[in-house]
Amino acid sequence: CAKKPAPQQVVKIGALFSVTGPASFLGAPEAKTVQMLVDQINMAGGVKGAKLEAVIKDTKGDPENAISFAKQLIEEEKVFAIIGPSTSGETMKIKNLCEEAKVLLVSCAAAEVIVNPLAKYVFKVPQKDSQAAIKIFETMKKMGISKIGVVSSNTGFGNAGKEQLEKLAPENSITILISEVYDKTATDLTGVLAKLKSKKVQAVVNWSIEPAQAIVAKNMKQLKMGVPLFQSHGFGNIRYVKEAGEAGEGIIFPCGRLLVADLLPADHPQKSVLTKYKTDYEAKYQEDVSTFGGHAYDALMVLVKSMETAGLDKEQVRMALENLKGFAGTGGVFNFSADDHNGLGLDAFEMLTVKDGKFALLEQK
Amino acid sequence: MLEQTVQYILSGLTIGSIYAIAAIGYNIIYNATGIINFAQGEFIMVGAMTAITLSAFLPLPLAILFAVIITALLGALIEICCIRWLDRPSVLRMIIITIGLSILIREAALHIWDEKVRSLRFFTGNEVSSVSVFGAHISPQVLWVLGICALIVVLLNVFFKYTLTGRSIRACSSDKMAASLCGINTRNMVTLSFMLSGAIGALAGCVISPITQTQYDCGTHLAIKGFAVAVFGGLGNSMAAVAAGLIVGLLETFSITVMPLAYTDAISIAILLLVLFFRPSGLFGNREAGRLKEF
Amino acid sequence: MIRVRNLESGYGALRVLKGVSLHVDKGEIVTIIGANGAGKSTLLKTLASIVRPRSGTILLNRAPVVRSSAETIVAMGCSLVPEGRHVFGAMTVVENLALGAYIQYKRGKKYEIEEDLPYVFSIFPTLLARKTQLAGTLSGGEQQMLAMARALMARPGLLMLDEPSMGLAPLMVKELFSVVRRLRDEGKTILLVEQNAKAALGVADRGYVLETGRIVLEGASRELLDNKDVQRAYLGKEYRKINE
Amino acid sequence: MKRYISILSLAAVVAVIQLGSTLCGREYYLTQLTMAAYYSLVAVGLCMLMGYAGQISLGHAAFFAIGGYTTAVLTTMNLQAHTSSRIVSLLVQCGLAKPGTDLYGVAQLSLSPWIALGGAGIITVVIAIIIGIPVLKLKGHYLAMATLGFGIIVYRITLGTGLFGQADGISGVPQFTIVPGIAIGGGFANKVINYYIAWVMVICGMLLLLNLIDSRVGRALKSIHGSEEAASAIGIHIPRYKLMVFIISALFASLAGVCLTHYNGGIGPSEAGVMKSVRYVAIVAVGGMANLWGTLIMSVLLNYLSLRGYFGSYDDAVFGAILIGIMLFAPDGIIKTIRTKVEARVKVKVRE
Amino acid sequence: MALLEVNNLSKFFGGLKAVSAVSFDVPQGNIKAIIGPNGAGKTTLFNLIAGSIRPDCGSVRFKNSSIFGLPPYRIAQRGILRTFQNIKLFPNLSVLENVMAGMHVKGRAGLAAGMLRLPQARAEEAFISEKAHEMLAFFNIGELAKRNAAHLSFGQQRAVEFARALASGPALLLLDEPAAGLNTQETAQLASQIAHIRGKGVTILIVEHDMSLIMDISDEIVVVSSGQKIAEGKPSDIQRNADVVRVYLGEE
Ligand SMILES: Nc1ncnc2c1ncn2[C@@H]1O[C@H](COP(=O)(O)OP(=O)(O)OP(=O)(O)O)[C@@H](O)[C@H]1O
């Protein structure tokens, strides 16, 4: 039903990422990924004959910048859609704006509030925190753990995770003995871990995306706590494993399959997507992929996919996106629907562990 | 219970020693120029980052040595480019310049080293080794931090009290014109103090990096805490800075036992403020001297 | 000792010295008198390189020093006791004095410094009693003494004093002028700026009168003391009349 | 008189920019100009405190945040569940709480922004007094440290408290209807009106402050900056005046916070962050410290450029470089330096 | 009836008795001088009277009510104004504004009046500025009115400070070494200015080391040494007092 677009028509995609600033570990790989993908797509002839152009704005993680830039993208650049922002706080600030302007927003932030309450034009690609929490609890049950301590960082990600853990624990017959929030710039956490230790927890769950994840691991080992450490899907960056060094061994966390792409069976639907993205990215930027870059991949690709099916009309694309099924991205296989603007299920996660300084699939008995 | 308390004390010492070593650097430039160098945190970051980069090719001690030298040179460069040729700048102007510098250095570091977190090797042992005291545990690196902290303080005290150069640096801060009328090359003294605080910042950065990890923007946090601690102790007095640092560290750790961790910072700073209201020249500051120094 | 030709100097847009020429020979006491704002302090500050001259030449011991820094001037044996004391407020009296001897230390003359301390204390006994007090808490007169004592610690050949008697009690002023004489007798050269023209001309060998940035009169002290204009403007012959 | 001329020219420039942008179909520039105007309100208030009264505040973003968060919390509170309560029904009767539905069709009963504005004002004044009395006794770096500390505490509280949305901040703040048809809000249709609201506020603020600095109170403030000892020796009650100017500048910041929060439809903790406070201080310094006009111009310029993201990832770096450059080469602020240069040149011409 | 009565006033700095048990009166309309060697405690005495430092014990009464321990601004509001030994001008203000600031206690206009420029505030402002110009003219520094106070020579700064202290029409003026840094002619001018001011009914307490000035203008002299009063009397008596000659004046 789509009209034939004029050749070399340009479709602008706005991108809001916190490339610098406190959340730069999210935004930087995301921006790089988008840049790389857009180049690739254009090399391959664009989308429906139209060239993609990414207008990337660095919000530095500040909501006020996100608002200002979002308005710019919508009014001035007249972008087709916006991907990003990297953090939930920013996304929530521009959710209404995009809704009002009827511009598609595919967020790379994790919080559930982004798609619940449901906004017509707002989607998100990272996995749901609740599913990560359930995955963790399931693993714990198998390991015979029932009393745990939770630490989380005071960011949107940390808070959302903490909330989900606390909400889902009773259903999974797990008791949270203690829950503490630390500052994302924390330099040493032995104090708070000592508090956990004194409560005799059987396992520790740390929920954050910051580098402090490695500090938790180190401090636990230094304190000789001797209980397993579970991390959130925010641990999906080989950097943190390197940082934690020997202390990283044995950490368990749920994660998309990007990091263990080579370990997947050849017939896994995500296998080819993952290995391609991984090798491309690593070749282009000389650095390890992280799951965060993967979010940007998913955000852009679900859009492109929908555009390919529905053409270059915003409303049509929105419909197509809502009906996108079985799309294999880096975060999992997406099945969007009119009342699920996230599209990922429990199976998006794999439980991983760290073995000899590398990610490995957790072997569950 | 004892083990628990000891553990808190040790944790407090760990955090405290980090703050203390960050605070010392402030005092040097303060003594020389009467200003607070807000780029001090960036010296710490640059020192650590340089050492990390160098440690890929060099043995650890050499890497640290070079990092210290490079950061000292950076300090000198900054002074020569941005401060030396100013004609009697006001303190506020200097503060703003150093704030500007800190922003610039941080951004430069972002583009040199990217946004990823790194850390230096542990000096002894590794991530998982710990020393146990009464059943509580502490990373050997903390002992390094404390030791180097103590060493720096002792050396600095001797330097400022008993050596001529040290005294001249203090004279410069008190009255620049009078100092040059005494035959002191005030410009060189300021350069020297920037080099010195650069070097100390770098050393601090290296020794805390295994514990805290290093990222391009980690300087800001350390700078704020270091500044708070330096003021809390009484500006210009390094011994007081260490004491204040340890006190703040212990305070923060013990506040965890009663309050949610999220408010630790707010609590420790609120207590600092309270102290300031009652002792406006800091915990160990000399009130008389404080009044005679102008902003 | 010092020779100045056509010196021009000032602050920003303000021209203060407009072509000053003067000279001070070794072993002399030379005084400069002039009204408020005439530029006396500016002249001394320019000689000490605290203020940069716009043009003109300054020869110190025959060497041109117009571009030198303040430290080199001190190292060349020329010390200024600035107007308004400028002691190191947050340091003790002894530390102030030690810094005065900075040049000596740098030359490694520790021994001389040890001699100098008792020497300046003998000139200013009050300071001995306040040895460890912070200089900022000294009384005005005490600070003035400290400033002079500190300058002496550098063993200058030429000592420039900017209104040293300001704020001193009469007894101290007398004392001060006898110190000035004593220093001259010890072979030092002294350039003295004073408001107390009578006393200054009393000790000086020669004098200059500075008015709005120009030397308007110069000569031996005696001549100046007898000069009608000087008498009227600076020596207060009219003082009675105004009050009557 | 001079002051009215400059104020009028400011008003004229404001109008010309709006007309120009509308005629060129570039109305979207007004968005960032509006935001910059609110930030400028903070800057000129701080200029009064820092440049004229000589009291540095490294925690001024806190007051902005106090205003913003107060209004955000109060206006996003859904009273639907409490309709039975006495107070709520009273509020509804007085028209101070309005029922409505949000974007997702959920019934809302929210407090009127006027109450929030009043609340923000009261809270700001109370906090300014509580903090100001002890803090303003301090001097120099100690004052800098204490205000910085206050800023950090507020920042931490916004970050750590569930009520304030922690790291995510608060979103979904409704618009602030001043009179029917005129509302502070970020909708795409209200750009022009909001631009004028913001600039009218800036112009009024400027006028008040310009009057103030030439008044008896203003002189007292400036003399405190010059020498506290001398100021008290001529009969100036220093603590009172310091507190007064502290409250005024806190109110400016808080008002800006309230308005910008409504305009943006939300607020996040970064508004309370240390870097924000530092930015305000820097803008005042770049403007020339005791120079309201310089501060206003630099603030609009820098905030505008930054909000438009002209410098991309180099935003902070450019900001730092500008800071250093101006402090090195034009320490009296760019405006004054240019003016003296021009005047000098004109003088030379006249002489020739 | 004495305007100012100082009784047993003392101040210790650690072990140092800067002022110990000093008593004297300043009668209305008089010029009273305080002299003494350097470090005798004269400035400290001034600081105690003006409230800059808190006395340890004793009493200070002004116009028959105690001003002991009041903060300096309250004392200034009651009509005691001072100058400083180390001049303290407002370097960020022009000369004119310095003097106008001196009239702070005379003004009424508050914050709102100033911000809104109410007519009352405007009238007051005009009055104050006119008065300040008069003050400057009196001290012959009228042409400096627009200059920044920081960029004046020492003597000019003295004059500005004097004008600032006098502007509000104080009942008692405390002058700390007003002639320091002035030459003889300027000192003579100062003497006549002081006489003129006294003629307008201002009482003056002066600390000075210039004996000819002191002997000339003062009605009575208090001599302090090491914090204690050692003599008080007419200038001619003081000049002959053996103690005073020994510790202060020196033998001719
Ligand atoms: N730092 C300065 N900046 C600008 N102008 C100055 C500065 N210092 C002095 N002046 C001006 O320079 C002129 C000469 O000042 P200078 O201090 O040399 O006078 P002086 O002869 O020492 O007077 P006094 O006897 O009062 O000390 C005066 O008009 C003064 O206003």
Ligand SMILES: Nc1ncnc2c1ncn2[C@@H]1O[C@H](COP(=O)(O)OP(=O)(O)OP(=O)(O)O)[C@@H](O)[C@H]1O
């Ligand atoms: N804050 C202080 N702490 C300690 N000692 C002080 C303090 N203030 C003043 N003094 C001492 O008190 C004594 C009296 O000082 P003051 O300034 O009153 O002397 P003065 O009579 O004004 O002398 P001058 O004529 O030199 O100005 C001095 O010995 C001084 O050192």
Ligand SMILES: [Mg+2]
């Ligand atoms: Mg002079």
Ligand SMILES: [Mg+2]
């Ligand atoms: Mg005195």
